[in-house]
Structure formats: structure tokens, C-alpha cells
Amino acid sequence: MQRLIICCILIHFFVSPTLSIRINAATQGTLVNVIDQGARGDGKTDDSNAILSAWQRVCGMAGPATLVIPAGKVFFVKRLELDGPCKAQSVRIQFAGKIVAPSLDAWVGDKGKWIVISNVNGLTIDAEGGNIDGNGSSWWEKCKSCQRPTSLRFHNCNGLVVNSLSMTNSAGAHISVNGCNGAIFSHMNVIAPEHSPNTDGFDIANSKFVTIQDSTIATGDDCIAINGGCSNINATRLFCGPGHGISIGSLGRGGARETVEEVYVHNCSFIGTTNGARIKTWPGGSGYARKITFDQIILKNAQNPIIIDQNYGVKQLSSSEQAVMVSEVTYRGFVGTSAKDLAILLKCSTLGCFNIVFDNVDIVSSQPGKSAYASYYNAHGSVTNTVPKISLFK
Numbered sequence: 001m002q003r004l005i006i007c008c009i010l011i012h013f014f015v016s017p018t019l020s021i022r023i024n025a026a027t028q029g030t031l032v033n034v035i036d037q038g039a040r041g042d043g044k045t046d047d048s049n050a051i052l053s054a055w056q057r058v059c060g061m062a063g064p065a066t067l068v069i070p071a072g073k074v075f076f077v078k079r080l081e082l083d084g085p086c087k088a089q090s091v092r093i094q095f096a097g098k099i100v101a102p103s104l105d106a107w108v109g110d111k112g113k114w115i116v117i118s119n120v121n122g123l124t125i126d127a128e129g130g131n132i133d134g135n136g137s138s139w140w141e142k143c144k145s146c147q148r149p150t151s152l153r154f155h156n157c158n159g160l161v162v163n164s165l166s167m168t169n170s171a172g173a174h175i176s177v178n179g180c181n182g183a184i185f186s187h188m189n190v191i192a193p194e195h196s197p198n199t200d201g202f203d204i205a206n207s208k209f210v211t212i213q214d215s216t217i218a219t220g221d222d223c224i225a226i227n228g229g230c231s232n233i234n235a236t237r238l239f240c241g242p243g244h245g246i247s248i249g250s251l252g253r254g255g256a257r258e259t260v261e262e263v264y265v266h267n268c269s270f271i272g273t274t275n276g277a278r279i280k281t282w283p284g285g286s287g288y289a290r291k292i293t294f295d296q297i298i299l300k301n302a303q304n305p306i307i308i309d310q311n312y313g314v315k316q317l318s319s320s321e322q323a324v325m326v327s328e329v330t331y332r333g334f335v336g337t338s339a340k341d342l343a344i345l346l347k348c349s350t351l352g353c354f355n356i357v358f359d360n361v362d363i364v365s366s367q368p369g370k371s372a373y374a375s376y377y378n379a380h381g382s383v384t385n386t387v388p389k390i391s392l393f394k
Helices: 002-015 048-060
Strands: 022-026 029-033 042-046 065-069 072-076 080-083 090-093 097-098 113-118 122-126 130-131 150-154 162-163 166-168 174-178 181-186 189-191 202-205 208-218 224-226 230-240 246-251 257-271 275-281 286-304 304-309 325-338 340-348 352-363 374-379 379-387
Touching: 029 048, 042 352, 048 065, 080 325, 113 162, 174 340, 202 208, 230 246, 246 257, 257 275, 275 286, 275 325, 275 340, 286 304, 304 325, 304 352
Parallel strands: 029 065, 042 072, 065 090, 072 097, 080 113, 090 122, 097 130, 113 150, 122 162, 130 166, 150 174, 162 181, 166 189, 174 202, 181 208, 189 208, 202 224, 208 230, 224 246, 230 257, 246 275, 257 286, 275 304, 286 325, 304 340, 325 352, 340 374, 352 379
Antiparallel strands: 022 029
């Protein structure tokens, strides 16, 4: 058997017209290295076409195949769209190098996206040592009000697995997950300065069965934003901060109908965040946010540890007869400190929030000698062992 494998490898080398493809004998997967497809990896030459060429080879393979972005190289990429569907039974990206974006002054074309992976099922990205740098510092001051690109977009990718990827300094949001069924992100490291505008760690929309676990997210906006069309979203063992916490929404802008359900945030820490556990909806929208649990949460100097805001984006309290309905929300096992005296704010619509559960919540002021308090309007549910004191009625 060993002789047969060696013979097959030798035959491949003799018949292959280039050295761009290697056979991995351990997995029988084909490896395609971007360097062999013409990528320079010098941080200056645009390697977009070389990486795309390598991807097209991998995607077109009949059997398992792996795209290799090697360590020790910096790949300058102006724009990259890796499209499927692929012929390969399984597709992997072995990413150990660094990819950097153009500055604002060098940007050409659509400012809404930079790297896009779409319509690829069963994709695994192993990114130990890999880093994607969005070069955002060139955008944040000069382009405060204009559109800024999301660094990495996954669109219609089912069965996605991403391990150990580092993302830094995106011009806009770092990672977008849209239209994906089944995705696991583990050991992610997503970093941008606290002042960087709208640099969300993860934006998730129209997706289900998405897990983000064992990761650090420190950005200038939401660590995770869970938007309309999402269900069965899990965030587990995360460090969030700085940033705006983990947010459901915003939902219902412009009267839109949007739904989110079955969200479980467990064993997460919010350190110096603007918000902790947040639900935000616009007046006049419709749909629902329901079956949401925040469980075993550690807070350190969070400004708004727990907040439901159904008047989002509006200065004056709205009396709209239509709203995104918020119900079946559980806050369990919270412990830590609030940077503000107001630690719990439940600002529900005139239609009310229902089945809101507080169970063993202990939030105190981070300022010595001050007491934290709760404020709530039209919130109904139950309270057990909760500080600050709060009374909800069924």
C-alpha cells in the first residue's frame, strides 16, 4: 500500500504541468499554494488575482482540496471574491499568513465589501497564525459618515467552520454572516480600537445554528449584532470589551417586519463595554425577538449592563400601536459592576414586553459609595434574587 501511494505521487509530479498543486498523502487532499499561483507575499504587490486563481483550482477539484496561504508572507489584496458552489467534496483554507487591505486613498470600486466568500458549503478555515488586517485607521477619521467595507463576508455558506482567525482594524464591521445555515467560529481574536466607528466584531443576519465560542472580541461597536432572520444563535465563553456588548438588533427600522429567536449567550464577560446584554428595536416595526437567554454573565464597569430599548433611534418616547414584540427573555446568573447608577433599563413599547425573567442577578455600582438602580416601563415577568431591586408583574 505504501509503494502504491508513493508511485501515485511520483506519477502526479511527472504529469503535472506546473508545481502549483501538491498531493497531501496523509489526507489524499490536493494542496494548492497561492505562491505557486503567482502570489508575491511582499505586502506591496496586489495578490488578489493569484489567490483567486488558486481558489478556482481548489473549488474545481473533484475530491478534497485545500487552499494554502503560507506563513511568513504578507499578501496585499485589493479585493477578493471566492465564489462557489465547488465541485470538491470538502474545501479547506489553510491560512497562516497575513492579508492586508488597501488604504482609503488607494481604494477602488465598491466600498461595501472587501473579502467575500459566497455559496461554498462545507468550508473549513484553519487560521492558526493567520491575520486579516483591514487597514481601518486610514478610514476612521477621513470617512466618518461614508460607507466603509466589511472585511470578511460569508454569504450562503452552510456547514462553515472557522478556527483561530485573527481580524484587526477593519474599516467597517469585521465579519458578516448572512444566509448561512450551520456555522462555528472558535478561538477568534477580533481587535480594533475603542474609538473606531462601527467596527462590529460579528454581524449576523438571516442565519441559523451559528455558534461563536472561546473568543475575544474588542472593537468600537457591537461585539456581536444579531439581526433579523436569525435563530439558534449561540455565543459561549467570550470576552467582550471594549465595544457595545452583544446586541439583538436593531430590529424593525422603517416599519420592517423582522424576527429573532432562540438566542443563547452563556458564560461571557463584558469588560468596560458601553452595553452588556442589549435588545434594541425601532418604533413602528413588527415581528418579534423571543426565546433569548443571557446566562452566567460577568460584568466589569459596563455602562448599561442590561437594556431593552424599544424606542431605539427616536429621541422622544413613541406611542406607536405597532412594535417588534419582545418576550421570553431570561437574565440568569449575572454578577459584576455597572459604570452608571442605572444598571438595568427596560424601556418597552406601549404594547409591553412579556415573560421577562430575572434569576440570581447581582449588579452593583463600580463607584464606591453609590448604589445601582433599575428603571422599567411596561415590562412584565418574574424576579428572583435580583440586585438592584426590580418588580415585574405578570
